[in-house]
Amino acid sequence: MFSPRLGCSSISFRHQALPDALATIRAAGFEEIDLGALPGVCDHVPFVLDEATVNQISGTIRDAGLRVRSVNGDIGDLNAVLDDDQRGARMAHLQRLLQLTAAVGARALVLPCGALSHEPFRSLEEDLDLVAGELIRAGDEAARHGVELWTESLHFFRLCCNLDRARALTARLADSPVGVVMDFSHIVASGADPVEFVETFHDRIAHVHLRDADTGDIHLSIGRGEVxxxxxxxxxxxxxxxxxxxxxxxxxxxxxxxxxxxxxDAARFISSLL
Incomplete structure (x- = not known):
């Protein structure tokens, strides 16, 4: 029914428990998902993961008959300066998310581009250096699990909230395999142009998120915004x-x-364009 390249994020049905969300997505005609693992945004994956929980989630997805393209996760503010205990906790959380990513057969774990604030903790240059370093280290760990590491390099609500900051972050990732996730809604909400984003980052774009937006507002159904x-x-x-x-x-x-x-309806529209 839909393009085989088009899936649906479980975040779209974050108001439902994971088994119900997967059943809804499957009934709508999708065969592939992104799995939301964002504490406070989408709780389909518990913040505290252990082997039993990873196996339970993997089984739930397998029973639903869906492929997983990526796990959209969060391990905390990558531009925050951590002490040794905090760094150990972050690494443990990363390892659990990578275990889940591999267990569900996803291609990649997606991490954010900094804290949910446009203001840096120190200077912008220092914060961008820190985010890039954390993503590169996470990418090295991902490779050990046989998966990739991607980042949504322009996110309207986070540190890299516009095209200039996305450029600056991606330049710092130039020698790493960290991929870029393009999100149409965040680009347009920031006042940027998706075509310019493609021209700038085309050789690093690994995945694409689709949602409509107006300037300053990312929460619109496809066809109701200016994308x-x-x-x-x-x-x-x-x-x-x-x-x-x-x-x-x-x-x-x-x-x-x-x-x-x-x-x-959105899937049919997008499929007609692919």
Missing amino acids: DFAGGLDALTAAGYRGHFALELETRDVTHDQRPKAAA
């Missing part, structure tokens, strides 16, 4: 992008009852 999906998708194709896409419909303009139909 030029056709132009952005054409630019990706022209740049040689052959990866996958995920509807991350964390929207606030439909009711929960309307959400499955909105997701299917």
Whole structure:
């Protein structure tokens, strides 16, 4: 029904428990998901993970008959300066998320581009250095688990909130295999152009999130904002992008009852452009 390159993030149905969200996604016609593991945003993956929980989540996804493209996680503010105990706790959390990523057969773990604030903890340059260093170290750990590490390098609410900061972060990752996740909604909400984003980062884009937006507002269903999906998708194709896409419909303009139909309608529209 939909493009085989198009999946749906479980964040789209974060109001449901994981088994129910997966059943809803499958019933809507999707075969692939991104798995939300963002404490306080999407609780489909508990913050405290152990081997039994990893096995339980893996079994739930397997029983739902869905593939997992990526795990969208968070290990804390990557631009925060940590003491030894805090660093040990962060590394333990990273290891558990990587175990989960490998166990569900996902290609990559996705981590944020800094804290949920535009203001650096120290200077912007120091904070960007710290975020890049943490992502590179996480990427090294990911490789040991046989998976990749990606980052959503432009996130409207986080440290790298605009195109200039995304450029600065990605320049610091130039010699690493850390991939970039492109999110149409965050780009447009920041006042930037998806086509320019593709032209800037095309050789590093590993995955694409889809949601509509207006300047300053990322929470719109596809077709209700100002995102030029056709132009952005054409630019990706022209740049040689052959990866996958995920509807991350964390929207606030439909009711929960309307959400499955909105997701299917969005999938049909995006599939027609791919």
